Amino acid sequence: MAVDDDCKSKFLELKAKRTYTAWSSSRSRRSRSRSSWTSSASPTTLPADECRYCVYDFDFITEEGCQKSKIFIAWSPDTAKIRNKMLYASPKERFKRELDGIQVELQATDPTEMGH
Template structure:
């Protein structure tokens, strides 16, 4: 179904891949793009379960917008016990040098798309790599 504010629909593959990331840990990250020709959000790239955060960041183009989902694993200290935890981050990547039209379409489609992906823990809006640095992710996940 198309997004009322932008006219962009979400492909079923986006939801299926997200569920595989969330439930089966099949992926570490997913990068989504809006296909202008068919007005659909599609899966552009998936990183395997052993992919690094650096690989995720490198999968985002420096001059165009994307949505990204990253499954961040970390160890939390709970008293004297260390617990393995996982938090899913939704990153709206909108570099300042991208086209204005692209920024507008991604911004107007973001909320509906994010609702389609049930289970997001945190959201980041980034216009340059420093706003989504791994240290930012670690700090938010605490």
């Protein structure tokens, strides 16, 4: 799955202007991808039964004292169908690589895995 041009431009806007705080992308076998951007969202609002890729702009400091902000979340809830999980698992690395500037990756199956 390639990242479409709209996704890339919105991600660049998130990096440069911090206009958005979160972005998620969904896809199906029939369509390339759908994405949505919002200026006030939380990764805990992801669907309970569908996989998503999400970028969350959240400032934090690591245990090593480094400031980070761009978090790539591979959301794959336990209740998602196996086919949906497979559609997201194989292109994840390529998708993430195309969004230059991701600082942290998080694989989550439950909202509690995305806590502060």
